[in-house]
Amino acid sequence: MSEATLFGLCGAALVGLGLYGLVCHPGALRKILAFNLIGSGVFLLFGVVARRGAASGFGGDPVPQALVITGLVVAFAATALAVTLVLRLAQTAGRTGLDPEPAGRPDAMPGRPS
Amino acid sequence: MPLAETIGGLLDGLKGLGGTLLLFPVMLPLTGLLLAIPLGGRRAGRIVLALLPLGLLAAVAIAAAVLEAGVPLRYDLGGWAPPLGVTLLADGLSATLLLTTAVVMLAVGLYAQPSFRVPDGSSETRAPFAFWTLLLGVWGGLNLVFLGQDLFNLYVALELLTFSAVPLVCLDGRADTLAAALRYLLFALLGSILYVLGIALLYGELGTLDIALLRERLGAADPLPPAAVAAAALMTVGLLAKTALFPLHLWLPPAHAGAPPAASAVLSALVVKASFFLIVRIWFDLMPVLLTTSAAQVLGALGAMAILYGGALALGQARLKLLVAYSTLAQLGYLFLIFPLAASPEGGAAGEVLTGGTLQLVAHACAKAAMFMAAGLIAASLGQDRIRELAGVGRALPITVLAFGIGGLALVGIEPSGAYLAKTLLDGAVQAGGQWWWGLAMQIGGLLTAAYLIRVFFHALSGFGRPPVLRSRPARYQELLVLGLALCSLALGLVPPSYLALVTVGRLAAVGGSLP
Numbered sequence: 001m002s003e004a005t006l007f008g009l010c011g012a013a014l015v016g017l018g019l020y021g022l023v024c025h026p027g028a029l030r031k032i033l034a035f036n037l038i039g040s041g042v043f044l045l046f047g048v049v050a051r052r053g054a055a056s057g058f059g060g061d062p063v064p065q066a067l068v069i070t071g072l073v074v075a076f077a078a079t080a081l082a083v084t085l086v087l088r089l090a091q092t093a094g095r096t097g098l099d100p101e102p103a104g105r106p107d108a109m110p111g112r113p114s
Numbered sequence: 115m116p117l118a119e120t121i122g123g124l125l126d127g128l129k130g131l132g133g134t135l136l137l138f139p140v141m142l143p144l145t146g147l148l149l150a151i152p153l154g155g156r157r158a159g160r161i162v163l164a165l166l167p168l169g170l171l172a173a174v175a176i177a178a179a180v181l182e183a184g185v186p187l188r189y190d191l192g193g194w195a196p197p198l199g200v201t202l203l204a205d206g207l208s209a210t211l212l213l214t215t216a217v218v219m220l221a222v223g224l225y226a227q228p229s230f231r232v233p234d235g236s237s238e239t240r241a242p243f244a245f246w247t248l249l250l251g252v253w254g255g256l257n258l259v260f261l262g263q264d265l266f267n268l269y270v271a272l273e274l275l276t277f278s279a280v281p282l283v284c285l286d287g288r289a290d291t292l293a294a295a296l297r298y299l300l301f302a303l304l305g306s307i308l309y310v311l312g313i314a315l316l317y318g319e320l321g322t323l324d325i326a327l328l329r330e331r332l333g334a335a336d337p338l339p340p341a342a343v344a345a346a347a348l349m350t351v352g353l354l355a356k357t358a359l360f361p362l363h364l365w366l367p368p369a370h371a372g373a374p375p376a377a378s379a380v381l382s383a384l385v386v387k388a389s390f391f392l393i394v395r396i397w398f399d400l401m402p403v404l405l406t407t408s409a410a411q412v413l414g415a416l417g418a419m420a421i422l423y424g425g426a427l428a429l430g431q432a433r434l435k436l437l438v439a440y441s442t443l444a445q446l447g448y449l450f451l452i453f454p455l456a457a458s459p460e461g462g463a464a465g466e467v468l469t470g471g472t473l474q475l476v477a478h479a480c481a482k483a484a485m486f487m488a489a490g491l492i493a494a495s496l497g498q499d500r501i502r503e504l505a506g507v508g509r510a511l512p513i514t515v516l517a518f519g520i521g522g523l524a525l526v527g528i529e530p531s532g533a534y535l536a537k538t539l540l541d542g543a544v545q546a547g548g549q550w551w552w553g554l555a556m557q558i559g560g561l562l563t564a565a566y567l568i569r570v571f572f573h574a575l576s577g578f579g580r581p582p583v584l585r586s587r588p589a590r591y592q593e594l595l596v597l598g599l600a601l602c603s604l605a606l607g608l609v610p611p612s613y614l615a616l617v618t619v620g621r622l623a624a625v626g627g628s629l630p
Contacts, residue, residue, distance in 0.1 A: 048318070
C-alpha cells in the first residue's frame with residue numbers, strides 16, 4: 001500500500017466518522033466538532049492530491065496547499081460563528097441542543113412533522 | 115427628460131467598459147461593507163441606499179452588453195488567465211440573475227429603511243448595524259457566486275453568502291430564532307464541506323478548477339472518470355442541502371419564517387437560488403452528460419416531492435409567514451424539474467427548458483420577496499400573523515393585501531405572469547419528451563398553491579364589521595413598493611422573446627451540442 005493510499009484511507013475514515021457525528025449526535029457542540037473532523041479528513045485528502053502531483057518532479061503541488069489554507073480559514077470562521085450561536089442559545093434558552101426539551105414549547109418545531 | 119438622458123448616457127458609458135464592468139457587482143457591496151464598519155449603523159442604511167441604485171445600473175449595463183454582443187463578458191483578475199488566475203464571467207444566465215438580485219435588493223433596501231433606522235439623538239443599537247452590513251455581505255456573496263468561474267472561488271463566495279445569511283435569521287435574538295439559525299448553519303456547513311470534498315476529487319483527477327478548462331478536459335473522456343462522477347454527486351448533494359430541496363429542507367421554514375421580513379425576503383428570494391445556480395453550473399456547464407443519466411430523474415423526483423410536500427404543508431400552516439416559507443419549499447421544487455426535462459430525446463429543448471427554469475426562478479424571486487414583505491407589514495400592523503385572525507385586514511390594509519394577492523397569483527401562474535410562461539415552456543418539454551409525470555406534478559402543485567392562497571384570502575377578505583384595530587400603519591411607500599415588486603413578477607410574462615434570449619447567451623451551443 002502506497003503512502004498516498006494510506007493517507008487517502010485515513011481521510012475517508014475521518015470524513016465517515018465526522019459525518020456520523022454530524023448526523024447522529026443531538027448536541028450542537030458535538031455536531032460542530034464533527035464538522036471539524038470532516039474538515040480534517042477533506043484537508044488530508046487535499047494533502048494526498050498535492051503529494052500525487054509531486055510525481056512530475058516537484059516537491060509537491062502548491063495549489064492544493066493554498067486551497068487548504070483558505071479552507072482552514074473558512075472552517076475556523078464557520079466554527080467561531082457556530083460556537084457563538086450555541087453560546088447565545090445557552091444564555092437565552094439554557095440549552096445547547098437544537099431540539100427544545102419535550103416539556104413545554106409545543107410550537108417550537110414547525111419544521112418537523114410531530 | 116434630463117434624468118433619462120443622463121441615465122442613458124451613463125449606461126452607454128458603462129457598456130463601453132466591456133469586461134471591466136463585471137468588477138462593479140462585486141466591488142460595490144464590498145466597498146459598502148468596508149465603509150459601513152467604521153461609519154456605524156446610523157450611516158450604513160444610507161450607504162446601502164446610495165449603492166443599490168448604482169448596482170442596479172451596473173446590472174442593467176451588463177445585461178444589455180451581453181444581450182447586444184451575444185457572447186459572455188469576461189474579466190481575468192489581475193490579467194492572469196486560468197489555470198493560474200481567476201476569471202469572472204457573465205453569460206446570459208449570470209446576467210439575468212445579477213439583474214434579479216439588483217432589483218430585489220433595491221426593493222428590500224428601501225423597504226427596510228424604517229425598520230432598521232437609528233433614530234436621531236439616540237445611541238447606536240446592534241440590530242441596524244448588523245442588518246445593513248449583513249445585507250451588503252449577502253449582496254456581494256450572491257454577485258460573486260453568479261460571476262465566479264473557479265470552483266474554489268465559488269466555494270469562498272458561497273461561504274461569504276452563508277455567513278452573512280445565517281445571522282440575519284436571528285437578528286431579534288430570541289431562543290427559537292437562534293435555534294433556527296444554528297440549524298441552518300449546520301445544514302449549510304455539511305453542504306459546503308461536501309462541496310469542498312468534491313473539489314478535492316476533481317482537482318486530484320483533472321488538475322484544474324476552472325469550469326471551462328474542466329469541461330475541456332472532461333470532454334474527451336466518454337464514460338466520465340469515476341472520481342468526476344463522485345465529485346459531481348458530492349457537490350450536488352452538498353448544494354441541495356443549501357438549497358433546501360426535499361428531504362434536506364428541515365432548516366428552511368423556521369429560519370425563513372423567524373427572520374425579520376426584509377431578511378426573509380432576501381433569504382427566500384435570492385440566497386437559496388445561489389446554490390441552485392451552482393447546481394445548474396455543474397450539470398449544464400461542467401458535465402452536461404449527467405443530464406442524460408438516471409441521476410437527472412432522481413433530481414426531478416425530489417423536485418416533484420418538494421412541490422407536493424411543501425404545498426401540502428403550506429396548506430396546514432397556522433401562521434402567515436410559515437405558510438409563505440413552506441410555499442418557498444414547493445416553488446424550489448419546480449426548479450429541479452428542468453434537470454430531467456432538459457434531456458428530452460428531442461435535444462434542442464434544453465435551451466427552452468433552461469429559459470423556463472430561469473423564468474420560474476426570477477418570477478419566484480420577485481413574487482416571494484413581495485409576499486414576505488407584505489406578510490411582514492400585515493404582522494407589524496396587527497401585532498400577530500395567525501391566518502385565522504386576519505379577518506378585516508383586507509379593509510384595513512387594502513394595498514398590502516392586494517400586493518400579497520398579486521404575488522400569490524403570479525406564483526400560481528395566471529396568464530401574463532412569469533410563472534405562466536415558465537410552466538408553458540416546461541410543459542412544451544414535457545409534451546415533446548413524453549415525460550407526462552412531471553407535468554402532473556406541476557398541475558397538482560399549481561392547485562395546491564391556489565388552495566393555500568384561497569385559504570389566506572378567505573380569512574383576510576372576511577369580516578364585514580369594524581376593521582381590526584391596527585397597532586401601527588405601514589408607510590404608504592412601503593405598501594406601493596411591495597405592490598410594484600409583485601407586479602414585476604406578474605408582468606414578467608410580457609417580456610418579448612428577443613429579451614428572453616438573454617438567458618441562453620453563451621450556453622445554448624454547450625448544452626445542445628453535447629446531447630444525443
